[in-house]
Amino acid sequence: MVIPGNPLIDTSFPVVGNDTLAKLSSEIIWLNRKTQETISFDIYDYLHVIDFNDRIIFAGNEYFLEDNTVTKNPKIVNKQSVQLVRWY
Numbered sequence: 001m002v003i004p005g006n007p008l009i010d011t012s013f014p015v016v017g018n019d020t021l022a023k024l025s026s027e028i029i030w031l032n033r034k035t036q037e038t039i040s041f042d043i044y045d046y047l048h049v050i051d052f053n054d055r056i057i058f059a060g061n062e063y064f065l066e067d068n069t070v071t072k073n074p075k076i077v078n079k080q081s082v083q084l085v086r087w088y
Contacts, residue, residue, distance in 0.1 A: 034087040038066065043080040050082055061086055 015021050039058070043050070049070055050056070056063045063084035071079040 031087060036085060036087050038083060038085045039063070040081070040083045043082060044076075045078050046080060047078075050080060056084055058084065061088075 015024065048054075050065060050068050052065050054065065056065060063086045065082065066085045067081075067083040069081045071081070
């Protein structure tokens with residue numbers, strides 16, 4: 001039986017290989033009806049600049065870095081304005 005409509009695999013992804021394309025498509029399908037939670041806050045005097053390689057646990061939940069703006073001037077030693085996101 002053929003059902004007309006769009007395929008579940010998005011062929012517009014610029015990837016090579018059907019396995020990779022199928023995996024990316026299944027990840028997008030997983031996001032359907034999920035809740036996106038975004039939090040933003042400032043961190044002062046943290047010696048390490050938080051980047052996309054860091055695993056971020058906040059209030060017992062794992063978040064992913066979406067944005068980090070670092071400020072340093074004579075009055076501010078090291079300020080990071082981070083925006084984190086998670087889906088559940």
